[in-house]
């Protein structure tokens with residue numbers, strides 16, 4: 008115990024000033040409550056105007072507080088943001104989102120079966136990466152968080168390579184070094200995923216600044232969760248982006264939850280995440296993240312803006328994390344089990360399928376057949392990947408790869424440590440043991 | 444009690460005894476922390492004393508400095524030690540120097556709790572051991588418990604301390620001591636003496652090492668998870684080693700180290716952190732400076748390798764039984 012209170016602790020002034028009180032945010036519903044989101048404001052589909060891509064940020068502030076929508080809840084596309092995609096493009100979008108979901112389900116199960124250490128799904132949020140990646144050019148650079156597997160799948164990255172990474176097996180191009188899902192795929196415009204939140208934000212700005220300084224035509228896009236938008240890196244990124252008018256798209260995936268903390272702990276009780284743009288003089292859009300067409304349209308708008316030297320855009324994707332944070336948590340410990348079903352914006356896959364059906368371009372049978380087909384593709388690929396090993400079953404990368412790539416050239420101390428490690432393996436596994 | 448329960452109990456008692464104590468961090472409130480260390484505390488002590496924070500480690504530590512300036516006694520949690528880096532400026536340049544630069548006008552009685560270390564397939568950003576970075580800051584105390592009894596007593600002493608303390612919790616042994624053999628079943632804490640933790644208040648003064656095993660042949664300096672790994676190997680190969688669990692790295696119990704090394708004439712240092720500029724380098728220098736004329740063999744270090752913690756090859760990285768046994772054989776050779 009301190010013997011004397013710190014000097015700085017001044018005595019309260021005398022008098023009758025009212026006592027202050029500390030506000031601690033609290034989500035509306037906890038386990039056991041019946042969630043009801045009936046009072047969430049849902050502006051009409053055509054209520055949000057679409058300004059020109061060169062509009063000054065301060066002339067479009069209300070978009071930070073509105074909601075860009077295209078699909079109404081009956082599946083009809085309308086309003087100024089309707090991107091009017093062809094049925095083929097729409098079916099491609101649907102298929103990609105369904106593939107992401109099939110992949111997630113399968114790999115989540117693989118983790119539960121002990122085949123790897125960790126997995127993270129993006130269920131319910133597929134549109135925020137798939138539709139958004141479809142709206143930019145393949146050559147544009149993506150700086151993802153850990154929940155944007157949809158980017159890779161949209162860009163046709165081989166599923167087996169994703170699985171090899173998840174299993175840390177012999178085929179893993181990251182040599183088993185990274186936690187599952189922390190992919191890296193430069194040929195697909197996909198930056199290496201970090202475990203430290205929001206670090207990719209300023210990096211995306213740097214890439215965009217470099218592209219601009221070289222007179223390139225490529226832009227950068229970056230994603231983080233609403234929880235991570237509290238990190239300093241997020242704000243550093245916005246500052247640099249506005250100062251240099253960088254050609255970058257900032258995506259904040261507001262899925263309402265950051266592990267057990269609701270969005271109020273990142274500031275959502277006072278304002279929107281899109282409105283973070285206002286103070287920086289950046290264009291901001293708030294989008295129904297469960298409406299793939301709205302996500303597509305907003306991203307296309309931001310991409311055109313960036314590509315014509317009109318600067319950065321911050322897009323808040325208003326969505327919901329339907330499942331747990333990762334394989335390591337049980338969401339029923341901090342929120343009602345049926346909150347996801349009570350969420351008023353529905354499911355992005357169901358909504359796009361409904362839209363296509365209305366257009367006469369899709370039906371329940373085709374949907375079912377496609378789901379089965381994709382499940383089959385994922386299953387077959389999984390079998391192939393597992394032939395190259397699963398975590399902890401010996402079929403990993405050669406041991407000495409552990410010491411490679413710390414530096415371009417291996418310094419003496421790592422060479423010594425590598426020899427030591429190999430001798431230890433031999434001591435443990437016996438003289439017949441051979442390094443692979 | 445297991446280690447989590449002991450840590451929880453320490454905070455519970457301090458929240459009860461001292462109205463200045465506040466506990467905060469990412470997911471620590473309603474949910475009770477991703478490792479459950481703060482489970483039930485918000486319900487019991489109220490939302491303004493145990494609460495969630497934004498995901499911003501710089502903010503968490505900076506806010507704790509300000510709370511301390513007011514007269515509170517903040518106990519912030521950083522979810523993984525790997526995520527202390529975004530808050531490092533507030534820790535290094537502010538918390539650690541406040542007393543010195545203001546000549547005691549302001550102090551910083553904060554205890555930053557954070558799980559560290561590997562052995563849980565956490566990959567490179569859920570496995571690091573940053574203790575030598577902490578001991579390199581002038582003005583921060585660094586504490587690492589190795590069992591439930593110590594964890595509780597040391598955490599209470601850390602919270603009561605009027606200087607900033609970084610309290611590193613070896614997450615691999617939260618639920619049971621670790622033998623170093625990843626391929627053997629884990630033993631629960633209930634089978635270990637140190638799981639007998641009193642319900643009430645007690646403290647273990649910072650700066651005191653513990654003798655885990657008395658011996659004459661060699662002094663083994665370890666802390667956290669590695670205390671248990673070292674003990675398993677030493678018992679297995681039957682060496683009369685003296686194992687010191689340092690418990691506090693800074694301020695260090697130099698007396699205990701000196702006494703033991705002068706007695707045995709040999710010293711092995713074990714830590715899981717990377718080797719270069721690790722805390723072992725500091726220990727080796729101290730032993731050499733103070734015990735040189737008593738040494739019968741060069742001081743040896745057993746450490747993690749100088750690479751990021753690899754995901755799939757984590758057991759080839761970990762300073763396990765073979766590495767320790769090899770070093771012991773070498774140090775006892777002549």
Ligand SMILES: Cc1ncc(C[n+]2csc(CCOP(=O)(O)OP(=O)(O)O)c2C)c(N)n1
Pocket residue numbers: 154202203204231232233234235236260262264265266328332469498500522526529
């Ligand atoms: C710097 C840092 N601090 C803390 C963590 C631990 N952590 C991992 S994910 C997470 C929650 C992130 O939530 P959000 O940004 O909303 O993204 P979501 O998971 O909802 O997609 C936390 C706290 C981390 N990985 N990095």
